[in-house]
Amino acid sequence: MAMKFIQETRQTPVRYECDVVIAGGGTAGVCAALAAARNGARTILVDRYNFLGGTMLNGAGPLHSFYNLYKAFPGAPKIQCVRGIPSEIVDRLIAAGGSPGHLEQDKGGNYDSVITIIDWEIFKDVIFDMMQEAGVRILLHTMVVDVIREKNTVRGLVIEGKSGREAIEAKVVVDTTGDGDVAAFAGAPFTKKHQTTxxxxxxxxxxxxxxxxxxxxxxxxxxxxxxxxxxxxxxxxxxxxxxxxxxxxxxxxxxxxxxxxxxxxxxxxxxxxxxxxxxxxxxxxxxxxxxxxxxxxxxxxxxxxxxxxxxxxxxxxxxxxxxxTPASAGIRYTRCVECEHDMSLEEIVNGARFEDEVMLYGFHDSAPRIMIKDAGVYGLPYRALLPKQVEGLLVAGRMITSDFDAHMSTRNTVSCMAQGEAAGTAAALSARANVAPRELDTSRLRQALRAQGVYLGE
Ligand SMILES: Cc1cc2nc3c(=O)[nH]c(=O)nc-3n(C[C@H](O)[C@H](O)[C@H](O)COP(=O)(O)OP(=O)(O)OC[C@H]3O[C@@H](n4cnc5c(N)ncnc54)[C@H](O)[C@@H]3O)c2cc1C
Incomplete structure (x- = not known):
């Protein structure tokens, strides 16, 4: 039977105007919001739950991995490859009694040499403190239901919460919904990957x-x-x-x-x-x-x-x-947004490096079956966060990387955090310079990331 439709006509108030709006406050979104606000952008973070942290707090236990897989390769140096805001969050948790810090595996070190365990309730409190200190405006209990779009450029979000249906105008939008909701509303190309996981x-x-x-x-x-x-x-x-x-x-x-x-x-x-x-x-x-x-x-x-x-x-x-039990079933993979660069497994295992890389990472969730060569690290290029065909939008987190085996690396919490920091920083710099994220000078972006403590190699 053909689907019936109803026709709606309505006027939606523009309740907020800002430089950067982040859709989804999971691990990627939290780091994106902190990075954007600290880089001077008037930043709004929207999430449907009553807390920030997303899938990590819905049952993604320990954080893999701030470090490379040095235990699987005797003699390999131990490198903390993810630093910057994700590392600062762990330091804040340690100070608040919410984490014993980075722990070496006693058995299983060739899967993950170091794991970082956190208390989720203390995380919720600490992360709200950090948001307030950075000046991020948070909207909880709020669903993103559509985008404001002019031709192929995203100009903001349509949201629904207890205050009803409202709009947020922004210079740059970052999609960290995990499911690529914003990218889909904006008409960005994507594939569905749920069959694989x-x-x-x-x-x-x-x-x-x-x-x-x-x-x-x-x-x-x-x-x-x-x-x-x-x-x-x-x-x-x-x-x-x-x-x-x-x-x-x-x-x-x-x-x-x-x-x-x-x-x-x-x-x-x-x-x-x-x-x-x-x-x-x-x-x-x-x-x-x-x-x-x-x-x-x-x-x-x-x-x-x-x-x-x-x-x-x-x-x-x-x-x-x-x-x-968690607030939601744990989702690993739904929409995969097509980006200007799609990480391949070959690039990951061979420790590929890129001129426009915005983070380094050294973990694969299928280790010891699949490992990054010689306990090395690979770079994730800025282009991997830029969706095709749509302007004004960046994406980060578990919605990138179309190859299942490559996704088994990029989807991990600490990678999503580092991607978020890169996307939030890029969004703020684009808004400040009044250029589209696609036009952003990546050497300036990398300079800013280094200045805020991101490790991009010596
Ligand atoms: C069961 C399970 C176990 C895992 N275990 C581990 C592990 O041990 N270690 C590890 O490193 N990784 C693990 N992972 C993977 C990892 O936790 C996730 O891939 C990662 O946390 C994803 O982060 P993200 O920010 O991209 O997305 P998410 O954390 O999913 O964040 C998306 C956020 O967007 C919000 N949102 C979504 N849609 C909307 C909307 N339309 N409007 C408003 N808000 C919206 C959500 O509420 C959520 O807060 C696990 C995953 C699962 C499912």
Whole structure:
């Protein structure tokens, strides 16, 4: 049956005018907003949730990776390749008691040599402080529903929140919605990539006896990642734990049926297995309301079933209960916006460098199967943040990089943060110079990034 349409005519008030508007306050958006405001732009950051941090706070446990994969290549130097604003956020978290900092892996260092664990609630507070200090205007509980467009140039956003439907005019728009919502509204070309990956729903359990659990797992040779660090307890110092639950036939059967894996997780405080990443569904199009709704329901069933099975069958979980689930299913990949440069896996593994690179990165989520050569780093060119065919718009985060294996590097939290800092800085410089982001002098951009502490090589 043909779809019916209704015709709407309305006038939308322009409630805000600014230099740079950032759509989406996930890891990329937060760093973009801080960078734009600190570079003198009147900046607005819009997000649909009641907090900033996005997918990272919806269950993307530890941050991979501020460092290169030096543990997989004996003798390789240890390089902190992501610095600047992402690193400053970690320093602020450490000072606020919200992170033990960058921790070396005791086992599993050829997957990720250093992981950075953070307390999400403290992150929420610290990041609001940082936004206020930088002078970013934040609009929470606000959906971006359209763009203001003149021909192929984006001039701002249409938003909807409790105050109704309103518009924001801006000199430059940055899309950090993860799903490329703004780019799609603006008519930028994109492909849908959800078939290639899984959506997930990590969860947290309290009253887990971590030492007892680890003793059981070690006895059965099930541990694949572990990190020990002080977490304020004299009997429990396990902060990172991954294990192969499928070695137990009962679990294997259920996990294979549902698409679950792992689990891989983080424990921040004694008795708190804060983050258990295992529940999964394949090929969900999270830009389709009905598909997303169905996935949320199925994933919640997985969480409750798996937690019951852990309690009944695995020592250490006997008295445990679920105390945290995310505000949304965890989405890895939906729209991929076509940009002027599309990172290839070959460039990533060979540590390609570019004249207009705006960040360096040294992690791949499929390590040790796929690693950057000789524990090196690769550069991400500015062009990778510039969508084709649309002016006035920059994109950053998990919506770039069309090759699945290459995306397995660029989509990681710390990469998204570094991309955000680059995009926000570029947006502010473009607005100040009154030039389109495409016309921005990249040597000036790189100079500004270096001045704010971004590592672009010696
Ligand atoms: C289950 C899971 C586990 C993961 N584990 C790890 C891990 O351990 N380590 C790691 O490094 N990476 C991990 N990742 C990947 C990583 O967390 C994400 O790719 C990264 O955080 C994405 O950041 P982003 O800023 O691009 O997007 P997001 O964090 O998704 O941010 C997008 C923001 O935009 C907002 N938004 C979206 N649409 C709109 C709209 N129309 N209007 C208003 N606001 C909107 C959202 O609310 C959100 O805040 C994981 C991902 C998943 C799903």
């Amino acid at each position: 899984k959506v997930g729903m990590p969860f947290g359990m309290l009253n887990v006896d971590m030492p007892r659990l680890v003793a059981f797992l070690e006895e059965h040779d099930m541990v694949n990642q572990i990190v020990h660090a002080d977490k304020g307890s004299d009997r429990d110092d396990i902060v990172r734990l991954g294990f192969e639950l499928k070695k137990i036939p009962l679990f294997k059967e259920y996990m294979d049926q549902t698409g679950m894996w792992g689990p891989l997780g983080v424990s921040r405080y004694q008795g708190d297995y804060s983050y258990i990443n295992s529940c999964s569904l394949p090929a969900v199009d999270a830009t389709d309301t009905e598909a997303l709704t169905g996935a949320e329901i199925k994933l919640r069933k997985q969480v409750i079933t798996l937690s019951r099975m852990l309690r009944e069958h695995i020592p250490g979980f006997e008295k445990a209960h679920v105390y945290w």
